[in-house]
Amino acid sequence: MPIIYANDIGAYFMSVNNSITVGNVTIPSRVFLAPLSGISDQPFRKTVNKYSTNLTYSEMIASAEIIRCTKQSKRKSTLLGEEGPIAVQLAGTEPYLMGEAAKILEDRGASIIDINFGCPAKSVVKKLSGSALMRDLTLATKIMDSVVKSVSIPVTVKMRMGWDNETLNAPELSILAEEVGIQMITVHGRTRCQFFKDQANWKFIREVKKSVGIPVIANGDIKNCEDAVNCLTESGADGIMIGRASQGRPWLLGHISQFLKNGVIVPLPTxxxxxxxxxxxxxxxxxxxxxxxxxxxxxxxxxxxxxxxxxxxxxxxxxxxxxxxxxxxxxxxxxxxxxxxxxxx
Ligand SMILES: Cc1cc2nc3c(=O)[nH]c(=O)nc-3n(C[C@H](O)[C@H](O)[C@H](O)COP(=O)(O)O)c2cc1C
The missing domain is CATH 1.10.1200 (Non-ribosomal Peptide Synthetase Peptidyl Carrier Protein; Chain A)
Structure with missing residues (x-):
C-alpha cells in the first residue's frame, strides 16, 4: 500500500472537488467502475457499490439486441434495486437504431447512456462498431447526435486514443462529441491496435482534456491508490475508471475514493x-x-x-x-x- 502518499499527495487531493456533475446526474465519487463484458453485471455492480457509491457501467449491449428485446439484453439492462447512478453502455453502428435503443434504456432507468467507441474485438470491429468508429468520425458523429437527440438523460462516450499510433484522433473525436452534446468522455490510454498490450498512456489523455470543456475520465492500468494519484496527475483528468483491478477486489473503488477524498488508507477486508x-x-x-x-x-x-x-x-x-x-x-x-x-x- 502506498502509505507515502497519505500525508502529502492525499492532502493535496483533499482540496479537489470529489464529485462530478454530468448534466442532471451528480456522481459522488471520481472513481468509476468500467464496463466489463461478462463481469460488470448487476450482481458485481451492487457488490462494488457496497463500498461506496460510484458510477458503475453496465456491460456493453448491442443496440440491435435491445431493439429485438433479447433475453440477454434484458438481463444486461436490469437496473432495479441498484444504488448510485448507472451508465448503460450501447454498441452499434446504425444511428437511428442507437437512438431507439437509448430511448428503451432510458425508460428502464439508466442514469446515463454511454456509447462504445473503444471495443477492439475483431467481431465488433468487423461490424463497424466499437473502436472501428474511431476510423469514421462522420458516422461516429451521426451516432452521437442521434443518441443525444433521442433521450433526456446525459450521453457519454468511451473511446481509445485512436485506431493506431498513426491516428491518435481521440482529441478530434472528443471535440466533435462535445459539439453534438456529449457530456463526458472516458479515454482508455491505448490504441485499438494495442488491444491490452504495453502500458496505458495516461499523459496522452491530457490532450483530450485540453481539447474539451466537459469532464474527462482516464482509464487503463489503475490498480491502487498510487496509480490513481499518478494517473490523475499525469492526465489532468476529472476522474478515473477502473476495470480489471476490481476483479476479486470489489472494495478497491471505495478504498481509492476514500483515499482521494481524505487521504485515508482503508484497511483491506478481513x-x-x-x-x-x-x-x-x-x-x-x-x-x-x-x-x-x-x-x-x-x-x-x-x-x-x-x-x-x-x-x-x-x-x-x-x-x-x-x-x-x-x-x-x-x-x-x-x-x-x-x-x-x-x-x-
Ligand atoms: C473482460 C473485459 C471486458 C470488457 N468489456 C468492455 C465493454 O463491454 N465495454 C467497454 O467499453 N470496454 C470493455 N472493456 C475495457 C475496459 O472497460 C477498460 O477500458 C480496460 O480494461 C482498461 O482498463 P483497466 O486496465 O482498468 O482494466 C473490457 C475489458 C475486459 C478486460
Missing part, C-alpha cells in the same frame, strides 16, 4: 468480511441468472476472491465441479474460515 462478501455476491448471482448460469458465472469471481490465499486450488476445484449451490456456499464458508487467521493479504 477474511471474515470477504467470506460474507463472497456469499452475498454468490446469492446475487443465483438471483440474477438462475441456479445453473448463476453457478457457472460465479466461478470466475470466486476464483478471483481466492487468488493468493492458501487452499485456493482445492477451493476452485470444488466450485468448478459442482452444480449444487449448497456445495458452493459451504465451500466458500470453509475456504475463508480456514484462512481466518491470515490478517491481511
Amino acid at each position: 477474511m471474515v468480511e470477504r467470506k460474507s462478501l463472497a456469499i452475498n455476491h454468490f446469492h446475487e448471482m443465483l438471483h440474477h441468472y438462475g441456479i445453473e448460469s448463476g453457478i457457472r458465472n460465479s466461478r470466475k469471481h470466486m476464483a478471483w476472491y481466492s487468488r493468493g490465499i492458501s487452499g485456493a486450488n482445492v477451493f476452485r476445484n470444488i466450485i468448478n465441479n459442482t452444480m449444487d449451490p449448497f456445495v458452493v456456499r459451504s465451500a466458500i464458508e470453509k475456504f475463508f474460515q480456514s484462512n481466518e487467521r491470515i490478517f491481511r493479504i
